[in-house]
Each structure stands twice: as structure tokens, then as C-alpha cells.
Amino acid sequence: MSELPVVVIGAGPQGLAAAAHLTERGLDAVVVERGTTAGAAVGEWGHVRLFSAWPELTDAAARRLLEPTGWISPTSGYPTGAEWVDNYLAPLAATLGDRVLYGTTVTGIARQGRDKVVDSERKSQPFVVHTVDKDGRDGRVLAKSVIDASGTWALPNPAGADGFAAVGEAAAAERISYRIPDDVSELAGAHVVVVGAGHSATHAVLRLSELARREPDTRVTWLLRRGNTANVFGGGAGDELPERAALGSRAQKVIEAGIVDVATGFRVAEFQQGDDALTIHAEDGREISGVAHVITLTGFRPDTSFLREVRIDLDTSLDAVAGIASEIDPNIHACGSVRATGARQLAQPEQGLFIVGAKSYGRAPTFLALTGYEQVRSVVAHLAGDHDAAVRNELVLPDTGVCGGAGDFDTERSTCCAAPSMLQLDTLPVSLS
Template sequence: MASSAHTVNELPVIVIGAGPVGLAAAAHLVEQGLDPLVLEAGDQPGAAIHNWGHIKLFSPWRFNIDDACRRLLEPTGWNAPSPTRLPTGEQLVSEYLFPLAFSTVLKDKIRFQTQVTGVSRGDRDKTHTAARQGTAYTVRVEADGTASDLHARAVIDASGTWSQPNPMGASGLPALGEEDPALGQYLTGALPDVLGAEHNRAAGKRVLVVGAGHSATNTLLNLTALKREDTQTQVVWAVRGESAERSFGGGDRDGLPERGALGERLRRLVEAGHIQVMTSAAVRRLSEAESGGVVVEFSDGRMINVDAVAAATGFRPDLEMLRELRLDLDPGVESPSRLAPLIDPEFHSCGTVKAHGTEVLAHPEDGFFLAGMKSYGRAPTFLLATGYEQVRSIAAHLAGNDAEPIDLQLPETGVCSVADPEHAETPDELAEEPCTDNGLEPAVIGVPTGVEHGRRGH
């Protein structure tokens, strides 16, 4: 598509994903006088969050709302949630994202059930660098079974990683048999609602939880609560490391005391024998048992028969739809290369990642940005506060304005959400979507910053 610069600049900025960061991007673009078009694969805002809506966040409401979004909501008569209350994921969607998507100027700028399948530029593939300079982006979408092309002056991919879970295999490849369709009935996903909608999949059953991060902790706590209702329920926990110690967190050294307390509670459940722990347990093969259920074989030859498997092994970005863009990605973390040293989970927790903007997020394709969870690639240290700062900076850049990064004041040791079926809400908790600091799972968090606000929209 050959276009003059004037024509290109009249096109919208396409935002992929209508989760918290995607909608925040749209709000900041509106404030900068730009026209956003948000494309969401699901049928509602925060569609991915809806999948873990039963999980309670660490952070109270006052840390979960982006400033630009708040400024759009307040004139509509929106009743802001109590700032000290901790929402569940479902409440985050219904009390914040729904009003934002349907009661503000954003309501005419979002297309639901619109799946992005590819992004390119101009009418040449990415080997034709010069011919693509200054041309519009082509965003291929599928809606109602029909494919079509949309055009944009710039693209912000805030589609998250929820749709791309990591496999159980320790090598990064799926365990043998993991992708067998016959096993799908036994695989629950990372955060099954075992105390609610998926009660029957776990009650009275033997359930294996694979993973060592906070998604695993969520499920383990809920399963032990279920075990108190149905004593026949058995909970088995497989971790790849030699010890589960890291999953118990920092205790009273944690920058978020309640998170540390939850880790201690998990430790007590393990020590009391309510959870059977298997260490050095790298899953090698899954197969269906003759009598039903799953036979799980580990790399050291151990085997276990279970009725269900919850693979809380994290998520990774879907990069296939970006194949025709010239990206500068770190080969390991799969984040923008200049961002990777700031977020590498081998060296950083959630709270040690500095605020960053367009200079760090830029790619060879000017006007294209990864934002939010997806910008962190395979690193699990993402904070929603950081995502809001990313899109504030990107919107200002696209409008030709400067946006200096904010010095975010983040708690050390990361910020992650863990559902606790026993514990009452406390206003000192901070966080947002499921996360971890162990290199396996995504993190999305709300933290106090003094200016604004922790796997996902598309």
C-alpha cells in the first residue's frame, strides 16, 4: 500500500489487546490527540483475565487504575471502587475494564472478536527495507470467519501471553504426549477454579500441580482448601528444582508482607503433609492410563498416576504474527534487546526493574512497539505499573512529545498475586495478575508509585 506521509499520519494507531495495558494505551493516545483502534480477540475487555477471575489480587484498587483511564472514567459518573479493597480478577474486569471500554470515548474505538493473524508494512515483505520506510502498517485480522486487512500509522502490541502457555517439558519443548488430544480432558490449565466452576474436576481426585511459581501456589492453596471439604482429594506438587524452598518466598523479608505470609502458609501445608512434594521432577512423558487419568513419567524414571494435571509453568509471547516485521529481540528472553538486561529473571525481580520507555522498547520498524506482558517475552518480572509507564511514553512519542520515564518506586523481591481462600483482605497487599519471580510464569502487578500504578488482553 503506497501512501504519502500525510495519508499515513491520518491513519489510526492500532492497539492489539483490550486488557489493562491495551486500554491504557488507548487512553493515553486519546489524551495525546491521536486516534486509537483497539483489536481484541475475545468477546469482552480483559478476556484473558476472565479466565482467572476467581483469583484475588495483592494490590488494593488504588494501585490498579491507570491515571489516563481514570481521567476518562470520572466524567462518566463512574463510581470508583474503594481504594483499599482488593479486587478479584473478575472484579477488575467488571468494575474497571468494562466501564472503561463501554462508558467512555473508547467505546467506539474497540473491535471485539477480532483476531490479529499478522502484521506487515506497505506492500513489500521485510526484506525490502527501503521500500517500507514511511509506509503504513498492514494488520491482518480475522472476524466472523472472514480475513481482511486494516492499516495503521503505528502498532502497539499489548496482546499479552496468556494464550501461549509454556509446555511442561523442562527443555522448553512439550513433554512427549503432552499435545495428544486424548489427554486434553485431564489438563486443567494453570489456574483452574477448583473451588468453583471446576470443582468436579478436582474434588476427590488426585491432582498434580507442575510449577514453582505463584500460579502453582494459587492452585495448591485452593486444592488444599478443597481437600478440607473432600478428604479424598490428593494434592501432589512437582518442582524441577532440588527444593521447593524458593516457592515459599522471603517470609517477613518480603517487601509485601502478605505475600511472604502466603508463602509461609504454603510451607506449613507442605510440612503438615497436606501436599506431597516431588523435587527434581522434570516431566518427560504424559500418557493416558488404561483405567483413565494420566500417567506422568519424569526424566529420572519416576512415574505417577493422577486424575488431573495443572501445568503452572508460565507463558511465552506469540511471535508468529509478527514474522513480517523487523524486530530486535533478545535471543533468550525474547523481549526487545535493550530491555532484556533490565528484566532478565536470573538477575532481576519485579521490584528491581527500572521504568523505561520508547528508547528501550524501540525496534527497527519505527512506530511498532511491544508493550505490557508481551514486551517482557519470557521474563516473569512484569509489573502493571511499568506497563502503564510504557504506554504513556509510547503515546507521547507517537504524538511528537517527550515523556521522561517516571522513577517507579517498586517493592523488592517482586510482586505476585496468590489467591488465599482463608485469608481476609488487607489493604497492604499489592499486585494484580498471576505472576512469579522464578522464571516460569508471567507477572502483572499494581504497585504504589507516588504517581500511578501487577499472563492479558488478546
């Protein structure tokens, strides 16, 4: 197997960074990308500005590969997704050249000649990566190792609060979207509902609030499953990413100004269609009527269907890599508790298979590009036999300033291990630990 390449699934930020590290260490890499361009998933939210600055969005090995071509690393500012692609991901993919296969979807991964059940000589057999190209032709790529950096973008979570689509959600598909909107002008004068509590939902609420300021007949309602708003607005001065803190501050201001209505503890159970609008029913019997459009931004989940013939170990709650689940569990997360994770934690029972990037987090939130770059650096060092580098931790993640997650799902207020956020909407005292 020594002559075979390492196959990387996904030509997004982590997949391309993995290929850069492999190339730098003299290992053959093949990157398989379902889209027709590098960073295809990022391009789909190209209108959204990141809250990470340029120095946090480029990988060290990628920079070393690019700089001899005349590429200059951006050193300041906060790019949009489109700018991230144009000024970094596309040049990196171009430098990797024919190592990247576009328009190719991975449909399965297995050991050659062995399904998931067979033990005999399993570790000595190469991986077989099954693919289908844009013309529908099947193919196979043999690999000595596989790095799955396919992300979670393709599988957004539904609006239904129990993890399944709410009753009537599929039937109301024309009035429900699952992405941060770009041009919202067609929603002017309408009642628009946003479901979700993360940064994507906050982006959407802010975009709609700008429309509501221009078009006062526009009504915006924000539905939160949580029983409180304390963590929705971020960590304020405790957040070490200032643009992430500013996002929460702006959201709080539009709520305080009455531009956006908020309903907490609202867990969607059903959509009912009327002649020209939706009614949304909650599990507790509340309802919101006259809704023209719903923007559902409740997170994502990983696609593990093509991993069904290899042996993987995922956390039963998060669908995250089991080795890192305790570090990222939003039920128990506390300030500064998420550490960088490397090859040892990301390795699967199927020797030579690694799940990295957003997919390694499963359904857990707050994944940063910095985390993914550290992951692939460690994994590739391990594959190259540089075990000292593989176990070394070269990253300190910026603190969010927010403590707790789904653990305070049903409480009226949350607790925090730092000072109360200055952005906190709830003005009652917050207990400190």
C-alpha cells in the first residue's frame, strides 16, 4: 500500500489544508470534491461575512505552498465566504493542480474485498473509495489512508424540535428555507420567522432587521427552543473574537428596539398551510400565524451513509468523533474547556481512517477553521510517521466568553464561569460558579 495515495474527501478549507500538509511531507494526495470548484460549500454562503479574521482562516502549510507562486497572504480584515474562496481556497486548489478531482461524489468507503464484518487481514488491505462523477459514471480509487473532510453542509437540521421534520414541514417546503438568505427584498412587508439560536440564525435575523427598518410593514419573529436568551447574544467582552461579540451585540439591539420579536421555549411541532400563509404550532400549544416564510437555521448533521462499510466510532449523542465528544459537548461545555484535538483523538477503529473538520464535530456547534487546521496538521504528521509532531498541540482556541449550552435548555436563566455578559437580555442576577 505504500505506493497508494492518501484520499481526502472534500476540497473545502480543511480538505485542501490536508492536501497541502501531505504534499509538503512528500505524500501523494488525491482530493475528491463533489462540487465543480474549490470551496463549493463555502461559495453557497459567499454573501456572509466571517467573524474570524484573515490570519485565522489560512493554514500554515497552505501558505508555504502558495507563497512561491507569488500569492500574498491577507493579514487583516474579515472576508466574506466568497472572498475566502477567491483569495485563498481557489488559489490553493489551483496550486495543488490535478491532485483535486472535481464533480466527483464519494458514495462509499470500504476495505478491498472485505465488508464491515470481515476481520481476516483487514488492516493489510487498501481502502477502496467508491465514486460517481457528474455524468453518472462509477469509479474506484485505492488509498492507503482516508481523511474525511466532507463537512456537514449538505444535511441541515429540520425545524422540528425533536430532530425530525415537523408535521407539515415537507408539505410547506416552498415557504421554508435552510440557508442564510442573501437578497431578502422579496420578503418586504411579509411576516418572516427565523428558527434557531446560533450564529447563522443571528446573521439571518440581522439581515431581516435591516429590511424591516427600510420596510416598516415587515415583521420578523425569532423562535428559540431554549427557555432563555442569555447565551444567544454571545460572551460580550469575554469573547476573544471581537466580530463574533459584535454579532451578538447587534442582535440584542434590534430586539431591544422592537424591530424583532422573540419567542423563547418555542419548539416547533407542526406547520399548517392556509391559503396564503403558514401557522406554526409549538409543542406547548402556542402558535404563530400569518407567516409568509420560515428560515430554519438549526444546525447541521454529518452524512455517515458512505461510511457504513468501515468501522467508525461516533458519539451517541452528537454524532461527533467519539474521541473528542467530551471536549465539545454543548450540554457540559464551559468557558475555555474546548482544546485542540489531534490524530490520536480523531483516529477511527478502521486503522488509517480519520474524520476531521466540521464533520468531526457532528451536531456540535462552534467549530472554527483554526481547529480544523490543527486537526489536519496532526493527522498528516501521524501518517508521515512524525509522531512527536502528531501529539504536539500547536493551537490555543479563542474563548467564547459563554458557558453552558443545551444543558440549560429548559432553565429560565443560565450560569457562567466568568462575569455576566454585558449583552445579557435577562436583567435578573446571574449566579457565578
